[in-house]
Amino acid sequence: MSVDIVLTVNGTRRTIPIPDPRTTLLDLLREGLHLTGAKKGCDRGQCGACTVLVDGRRINSCLALAVSLDGAEVLTIEGLAEGDHLHPVQEAFIAHDGFQCGFCTPGQIMSAVGLIREAQAGNDPERVREAMSGNLCRCGAYAGITEAVLEAQGAMSQHTIRDSATRQGEAA
């Protein structure tokens, strides 16, 4: 029995038929919506390559049933940049060589975006490493990844300070 669900994927709200309730969010994204940025690494919640944001929180999309997420907002790596303007986390991964083969990178970047939103790590590299432990990188780009997360977080908080200063200026 097919069930229709509504998902907002990268800002676009859409009704999606789910013919088989066994479909994970990851399989729906990759096979149904042709958003192949989220990767199927282990498919068992161990590697983090499938990380996406659901309602603003990073999760393993391989361990979520799509039919259960009816009504959710999903953000994938494809929805991160604004046109040709890369997200600060994407820019920082390039600047700090936060990858080699690139397979884990969409998951690493989405996890980093989630980490920065959670605002628990501060600028402590140890806390960043701990908070990124759900994303494995077999090339071993961890040092660059940690630097990239810290730099992007700093850049984003500068943006926030600048944005709020601009707003205050406009208000005055």
Place this chain on the structure above:
Amino acid sequence: MIPFEYVRATDVADAVAAGGAPGAAYLAAGTNLLDLMKGGVSRPTRLVDITRLPGLAAVERRDDGSVRIGALVRNSDLAHDPAFARTYPAVAEALLSGASAQLRNAATAAGNVMQRTRCPYFTDTGSACNKREPGSGCDARGGETRLHAVLGWSEACIATHPSDFCVPLVALDAVVEIAGPAGTRSVPLDAFHRLPGDAPERETVLEPGELVTVLVLPPEAARFSGHSRYLKVRDRTSYAFAVVSAAASLRLDGGRIAEARLALGGVALKPWRAREAEAVLAGRAPDEAAFRAAADAALAGARPSGDNAFKIELARRLVVRAFQRAAAGTPERLPALPGSAFAPASEAAHV
């Protein structure tokens, strides 16, 4: 994964009615269940989605000082709830020492309690496992047993319960509220998980259709906030299950231990409350000799189930260290590596 019928429950009565059918299983985040279904270990023919049940996703503080943790509260939300973490720091530390940030964002409080063992012979459908297939035998016996139980095991099953969260909860006398076809009931968490005996397939006291709705910490659990720690030895410092863990809490009065609480993880098929150790500590000064005596009492009944005798001594040492850290006081902020027994230099213990 075999095909299943998907049912979305709208309230608890609806869920319980749908969940009582043979072959039914409850679905919350599914972080453990889906993994087991993909491996063919769990084969439900109906999934009852409980994620929409109203009122079960909140942490509620009562005037009597108790706190009610809704079944659907996400692990990360509970750990990062400032008032909760301040009052029950060992619970927050245990939560954050478990799994990964992604899994904690999805996994629920009741799902954590209900999670299955990570015994590799249970998850490998090519191995004999009395828990997965009653009467089939136990290939863990005589196999790779480094991480298996040292307390409360039986010839039929030597698996352990993998939860971190449950360890401080059981030390703090948490109670499980259950809804079922015959109404609601409450069971102490200490009595919720069953030791294997000769029926390891029966993992909890839940009857068919029964659903965990709330975890309750009684008012007394808040007395230990100043002196509580959760320490966890694992094969890597993050994103790994416990080899051995310990939740230690103290209530100090005039330089003496007024009351102690201790539970161990990774040692048995349930979170292991060590009341004998607590009795040893009552009235004593919080010093190493007392903590060693408590550790000896906690592990007095331990015996290896294979190549894991080291876990008994490891657990003793961890109990001592957890109590030493608890006596020193709950840290102002949770450590960067929650539950790590290998503290940074500023609070390094003598090894």
